[in-house]
Amino acid sequence: MDKQTLNFTVNGEPVSVEIEPHLTLLQLLRDKLELTGTKEGCGMGECGACTVLLDGKTVNSCIFPAIEVDGKNVITIEGLTDEQGNLHPIQKAFIEYGAVQCGFCTPGMVLSAKALLDENSKPTEEEIRHGIAGNLCRCTGYIQILQAIKAASKQT
Amino acid sequence: MEEFINVGKRIPKMDAEEKVTGKAIYIHDLKIPGMIYGKILYSPHPHAKIVSIDTSRAEKLPGVKAVLTGYNIPPIKFGVYKDNVPLKAKKVCSLRDEIAAVAATDPDIAEEALNLIKVEYEILPAIFDPEEAMKEGALLIHEEHVGGKEKKPTNVLNFPWRLIAGDVEEARKNSAYVAEDRFKVTWVTHCCLGTSGCLALFDHKNNLTMYSITQIPSLAQRDFTEALAAMGLKNKKVRVIKTMIGGGFGSKLDTYAFEYIAILLAYKTKKPVKIIFTREEEFFATSPRQCAIIDIAQGCTKDGTLTFRDIRMILDNGAYTSWGATVPSVMMMPSSSLYKVPNIRFSAKCVYTNNTYSQAMRGYGTPQVTFAIDSQIDALAEKAGIDPLDFRLRNANMPGDVTPQNFKINTCGLRECIDAVAQKLDWRQVRGRKDGRGVGMASLIHVGGGARVYKSDGCGTIIKMDDFGTVNVFTGATDMGQGSETVIAQIVAEELGVRVEDVVVTHTDTDICPWDVGAHASRTTFVAGNSAKGAAKKVKDQLLEVAAKSLGENPENLDIRDRTVFSKKDPEKKSPLGKVLRAAHYAAGGSMVMAEYFYDPPNENLDRELKGNLSVTYTFGTHGVEVEVDKETGQVKILKYIAAHDVGRAINPMLLEGQVYGGATMGIGYALTEKLILKDGKVMNPNFLDYKMLTAKDVPNIETIVIETNDQFGPFGAKGVGEPGLVPTAPAIANAIYDAVGVRIKDLPITPEKVLAALKEKG
Numbered sequence: 001m002d003k004q005t006l007n008f009t010v011n012g013e014p015v016s017v018e019i020e021p022h023l024t025l026l027q028l029l030r031d032k033l034e035l036t037g038t039k040e041g042c043g044m045g046e047c048g049a050c051t052v053l054l055d056g057k058t059v060n061s062c063i064f065p066a067i068e069v070d071g072k073n074v075i076t077i078e079g080l081t082d083e084q085g086n087l088h089p090i091q092k093a094f095i096e097y098g099a100v101q102c103g104f105c106t107p108g109m110v111l112s113a114k115a116l117l118d119e120n121s122k123p124t125e126e127e128i129r130h131g132i133a134g135n136l137c138r139c140t141g142y143i144q145i146l147q148a149i150k151a152a153s154k155q156t
Numbered sequence: 157m158e159e160f161i162n163v164g165k166r167i168p169k170m171d172a173e174e175k176v177t178g179k180a181i182y183i184h185d186l187k188i189p190g191m192i193y194g195k196i197l198y199s200p201h202p203h204a205k206i207v208s209i210d211t212s213r214a215e216k217l218p219g220v221k222a223v224l225t226g227y228n229i230p231p232i233k234f235g236v237y238k239d240n241v242p243l244k245a246k247k248v249c250s251l252r253d254e255i256a257a258v259a260a261t262d263p264d265i266a267e268e269a270l271n272l273i274k275v276e277y278e279i280l281p282a283i284f285d286p287e288e289a290m291k292e293g294a295l296l297i298h299e300e301h302v303g304g305k306e307k308k309p310t311n312v313l314n315f316p317w318r319l320i321a322g323d324v325e326e327a328r329k330n331s332a333y334v335a336e337d338r339f340k341v342t343w344v345t346h347c348c349l350g351t352s353g354c355l356a357l358f359d360h361k362n363n364l365t366m367y368s369i370t371q372i373p374s375l376a377q378r379d380f381t382e383a384l385a386a387m388g389l390k391n392k393k394v395r396v397i398k399t400m401i402g403g404g405f406g407s408k409l410d411t412y413a414f415e416y417i418a419i420l421l422a423y424k425t426k427k428p429v430k431i432i433f434t435r436e437e438e439f440f441a442t443s444p445r446q447c448a449i450i451d452i453a454q455g456c457t458k459d460g461t462l463t464f465r466d467i468r469m470i471l472d473n474g475a476y477t478s479w480g481a482t483v484p485s486v487m488m489m490p491s492s493s494l495y496k497v498p499n500i501r502f503s504a505k506c507v508y509t510n511n512t513y514s515q516a517m518r519g520y521g522t523p524q525v526t527f528a529i530d531s532q533i534d535a536l537a538e539k540a541g542i543d544p545l546d547f548r549l550r551n552a553n554m555p556g557d558v559t560p561q562n563f564k565i566n567t568c569g570l571r572e573c574i575d576a577v578a579q580k581l582d583w584r585q586v587r588g589r590k591d592g593r594g595v596g597m598a599s600l601i602h603v604g605g606g607a608r609v610y611k612s613d614g615c616g617t618i619i620k621m622d623d624f625g626t627v628n629v630f631t632g633a634t635d636m637g638q639g640s641e642t643v644i645a646q647i648v649a650e651e652l653g654v655r656v657e658d659v660v661v662t663h664t665d666t667d668i669c670p671w672d673v674g675a676h677a678s679r680t681t682f683v684a685g686n687s688a689k690g691a692a693k694k695v696k697d698q699l700l701e702v703a704a705k706s707l708g709e710n711p712e713n714l715d716i717r718d719r720t721v722f723s724k725k726d727p728e729k730k731s732p733l734g735k736v737l738r739a740a741h742y743a744a745g746g747s748m749v750m751a752e753y754f755y756d757p758p759n760e761n762l763d764r765e766l767k768g769n770l771s772v773t774y775t776f777g778t779h780g781v782e783v784e785v786d787k788e789t790g791q792v793k794i795l796k797y798i799a800a801h802d803v804g805r806a807i808n809p810m811l812l813e814g815q816v817y818g819g820a821t822m823g824i825g826y827a828l829t830e831k832l833i834l835k836d837g838k839v840m841n842p843n844f845l846d847y848k849m850l851t852a853k854d855v856p857n858i859e860t861i862v863i864e865t866n867d868q869f870g871p872f873g874a875k876g877v878g879e880p881g882l883v884p885t886a887p888a889i890a891n892a893i894y895d896a897v898g899v900r901i902k903d904l905p906i907t908p909e910k911v912l913a914a915l916k917e918k919g
Contacts, residue, residue: 036185037178039402041349042435046844049349077178087177095172098810101818102637103175104349104402110176133853136844138347138403139637140814141821142852 008069010035011079025061025069026050029076037077037107041136048135051108052076058115058134077107080114089155090114090148097148101139109135113149122153161718162649162656163872166810170642170661171400171635180400183353183369184432191355192221194421194431195266196414197256197273198441199248202510202837203282203297206247206255206275213272214258219265222424223273224417225256232386232416234379237313237477239298242416248277249297249475250510251837252441254413259421259429283311284837286472286507287449297475297508311508313473317484319492319766321560322499327464331455335536338451339528340903343444343832344825346517347849350402351438356418357428363393364419369401371408371634372674377666379411383419398664404636405822406516407442409676410478414441439842443515444832446480447472448504450528454497460542462551464499467491467525473506473513480514481506483521485609488766490526490883492561493774494601495533495551500560510837516676518819522602522883523826527904530598530887534894543587544891545578548599553776555865562767563774567865567875569802570599570776576800576861577780590898592787593795596891597780598884604804604875605772605867606757607677614756615684616670617691619648621699621749623742625719625733627652627659629691632672633684635663638878639811640680644688646807647871651692652699653716654733670752678775678876681807685871687755694751702740702749703731757869773867775875777801779820779888785896787915790908792828792893794856801860804867804875812877816860819881825850827886831905 003018010033017032029035029052038061041049045060052061053075054068080088090113093099100106109132116123116131123131128149129142137145174180211223226245234240244253256273260266283289283297289311296309303310328334355367364384370376373396380394401408414431422429433441449470455463473481484504491502537547549571557565574597578584581595606613618630629648635641645659663669672684700711703721707714713725722730740749760768782796799816806812829848833840841847866873886904894900899914 030185035178036181039182039350040184041351042844044435044843044845047349047435077176081177087173091173091176094176095168098166098168098814100169100172100175101639101814102348102350102401102403103171103180104182106175107178129852133851136347136349136849136851138349138405138822138849139818141817141819141858142850142855143817143858144810144814146852 004067006067006070008072008074010074011076019066021067023066025052025059025064025066028066029061035076035078039104039107041104048108048112049105051111051135053111053115056115056118058112075111077110080110090117090152093148093152097144097151099140099145099148105135105137109137109145113152117153125150160650162646163807165646165808167642167646167656167808169639169811170645182350182402183355183367183399184350186355186367186399188355188357188428191428191430192259192261192425193263193266194257194259194418194429195263195270196254196417197270199251199253199255201248201277201279202251203280204248204277205280206245207278208276209256210274211256214269217265217269217272219261220258220269221261221427222259222421223256223269224420224424229420230387232383234411234416235477236479236481240413240476242413242420250512252512254417257417257421259425282510282837284509284511286470286509289507289509290470290505297510313477313481313506313508315481315506317504319488319500319502319561321492324464324466324499324501327499328455331463332458333536333539334453334455335532335539336453337532337535337902338449339531340449341524341527342447342904343512343514343834344830345439345442345444345832346403346405346407348403348405348407351433351435352414352442353430353432354415354418355428355430356422358422358426362389365395365397367397367399369399369408370396371404371636371676373398373634373666374632374671375674376411380419383416387423396666398634401636404675405518406520406676409516409674436842439847440839443478443480443513445517446483446514446521446524448524450525452528452532454532454536456536456540460537460540460547460550462495462497465491465497466501469504471504471506472509472511474509474511476513478513479516485762485766487521487525488561490522490529490601493559493563494526494529494599495548496553496557498560511834512839518822519879519883522600523823523886526598526600526883527886530884531890531900531902534891535900545574545583545597548574553601562769564769566773566869567802567804567867568776569863569865572863573776573778573800573802574599577778577798580798580859581780581782581796586782587895590896592896593782593784594892594895595780595782596888596895597778598887598891599778600776600880600883602775602880602883603677603771604682604775605869606679606683606759607771608759608761609677610673611761612673612756613679613683613759614754615672615687616752616754617687618670618752619691619695619750621695621737623734623738625654625658625737627654629659629661629688630669631661631663631684631688632670633663633680634675636675638815639808640684642811643681643807644684647685648688648692650872651689652696654719670754678878678880681874682870682876683755683757685874687753689871690753690755691751694753695749698749698751699736703736706739707731772869773875775802775877775880777880777884779884781888781892783889783892783896785893785911787897790911792906792911794824797856797858799858799860799881800863801877801880802863802865803877804870805864805873806862807872807874809862812862813860815877816881817858819879820858820885821850821855823882823885824889826882826904827889828905
């Protein structure tokens with residue numbers, strides 16, 4: 001099949017790329033755009049390490065066709081700091097509450113948390129657990145991640 | 157109690173910002189110009205002779221740079237028993253055996269090339285049951301392997317796993333009550349979120365650089381040097397550089413076939429070769445926790461004093477030998493020393509089968525054997541008519557004890573842990589109703605002051621300071637997410653009188669960093685911490701010598717606090733650290749402020765009887781659980797989870813809690829949901845949908861209790877805590893289920909099906 005041109009924004013910046021149509025969004029981000037913050041944990045949409053925001057909603061980029069982002073707005077972990085390089089309150093809270101150990105699940109986890117808080121700024125513990133249920137973590141046991149998101153919700 | 161500035165503080169992990177912004181580089185993210193990709197072809201049969209391998213079509217595929225098989229690689233033997241080779245040539249013994257490897261310009265081409273490799277097999281019958289494989293005349297996995305006194309061909313490995321203390325037979329006769337059971341624990345796997353991988357490259361002189369996520373950089377360097385020698389590359393250098401590591405938990409305590417394959421491909425193609433495992437490979441081609449069949453008997457007197465513990469184990473060793481076969485050496489620790497038991501007999505047999513083979517996993521055998529021991533303690537207490545809480549208190553280890561394995565117990569907060577858990581669970585009020593809700597507890601003993609499993613248990617540190625007060629610490633330790641770099645920085649800052657943010661810890665490069673035996677046995681805070689503290693003390697002494705001259709004071713009267721050297725007699729006599737540092741070398745006849753310290757703890761190797769003070773100090777803990785069991789579905793819900801740990805001192809309470817939460821969650825999975833399902837040697841659930849790890853919805857609220865016993869040997873009193881979090885989890889849950897509904901499940905995981913079946917049988 002012929003290559004396709006995509007025009008979309010990544011972290012607020014307009015991007016135009018030519019891709020093979022079978023590419024996943026994760027491959028587009030990591031290999032073509034060299035945004036390696038988004039991780040591949042399973043390649044099957046089961047672990048959430050590849051979570052990015054597409055028009056504000058979480059998607060598992062490892063199973064999401066890249067061609068579907070045409071005309072849309074993608075946010076990756078690299079896009080969370082502001083123009084001055086200040087950390088997002090969720091990132092600050094993750095650091096302060098010990099929610100980061102090996103860090104491999106962290107980018108996906110932070111973006112799922114952002115999607116949750118953008119939609120529901122004062123979630124209950126149950127809602128937070130549900131909001132990150134699709135993000136697996138093997139190091140932290142989730143407790144400090146839940147604490148961090150709760151703390152961040154008080155600041156946004 | 158001393159007042160510390162940096163120790164005991166909830167300081168965020170130093171690399172957290174890098175990780176939370178996506179800037180951290182893991183092996184998956186590493187790109188080197190000219191890099192090509194390696195992929196591995198695995199055996200489709202659990203047991204077969206290799207008749208022929210035809211790689212001609214694969215070699216011709218555009219983009220393929222090399223194809224290797226067992227026929228065209230030099231003899232490299234690896235593994236604990238040296239019974240494994242990177243690519244098999246004569247036969248395959250399991251479904252994860254590596255047959256061939258391809259290096260190509262992109263991973264998809266490499267994958268396609270694998271499909272073009274034609275292998276002819278002569279299928280052999282296979283054996284998957286270790287009890288069958290042990291029998292006389294059983295099918296042999298490795299025909300040349302002989303064992304036993306008569307040196308006959310056998311599947312039973314030649315490991316000396318036998319520990320005897322006292323007289324178990326006599327003690328059994330004199331016991332008022334005896335409990336005897338068989339417990340079974342199965343394979344579970346590490347599930348690191350970052351899959352395995354490496355990047356190998358040779359320079360123009362054939363020196364090797366390995367970008368790696370190993371937990372044993374110094375030992376890996378040795379293994380790879382041996383491999384190079386086997387490849388005809390003698391006297392070549394090996395440099396191991398660690399990227400950020402996406403999880404360890406023991407999975408990276410050995411060197412693996414894929415690493416040797418990457419090295420061989422890099423040498424053949426003269427290009428950097430990267431191999432990254434898919435998640436499926438991570439499930440079926442990495443080594444899980446050692447499974448075991450455990451026959452155990454324990455006895456006590458009429459008043460509940462333990463009299464003996466008799467354990468016989470059969471370990472399915474799988475097709476090749478890695479650390480799984482050595483877990484009995486650590487299983488002996490709770491066997492001989494969890495609670496006071498005077499008469500011990502322990503034996504373990506490791507048996508070759510055509511299953512997967514096991515490796516180290518957090519706890520290293522102690523979760524397995526503690527499940528058996530501490531589940532049965534409850535059963536024994538019931539026979540004796542004694543509350544399991546009182547039974548444990550009666551038999552609890554005490555400071556100063558010497559156990560039957562000759563472990564010298566220093567600090568011991570076990571009683572405090574048991575009491576704390578009982579209090580939080582409201583034990584006396586809640587227990588014994590058998591109304592669907594129940595409470596249970598279990599304890600742990602683990603090494604807390606290093607562990608001399610190799611000849612050395614040491615770690616080196618080099619510290620240098622620049623002109624402005626930045627402290628560069630080069631440590632042999634490995635940080636795989638647990639936070640050792642932060643803890644080391646806190647210890648150095650405390651010792652030196654600077655702030656944590658002044659300290660930069662480097663641990664990533666064998667060219668720069670000193671030797672360390674590895675991140676295992678929960679030893680890093682204790683050993684690397686003591687090593688860093690020792691080096692910091694030397695640096696401090698140098699600084700005080702230099703400052704003494706300019707301040708006109710005796711060095712003994714000087715101290716450093718918050719980046720300032722001052723006289724204890726007259727605190728107004730002071731000098732900022734930067735000034736002292738510049739005065740040191742920026743003068744005629746100057747000197748550098750720099751020191752090194754190698755700390756090898758005063759512990760012992762186990763002797764021929766497998767006794768000896770393996771660790772300088774031991775750590776203890778108790779977990780307590782309240783569960784609710786649904787009698788209709790068999791579902792077990794955890795209502796309360798209390799984890800009490802004797803940690804010596806919490807250098808960083810926040811990171812410590814992270815280890816306990818993470819460990820307990822892994823332990824709950826071990827107890828209730830996780831199983832690597834093997835059928836006829838094949839992993840049936842190599843994905844996250846079918847392998848049930850706990851998610852954020854499943855984890856209960858875990859409460860941690862930190863007991864500080866202030867150990868004299870630990871850095872600022874600290875003991876290790878990396879593994880203890882999941883050692884007593886399964887028996888605590890099993891005991892709670894028994895209290896709730898009166899059934900005892902003796903094989904993990906405790907699934908709803910098993911609970912229902914047991915309830916049905918109970919009637």
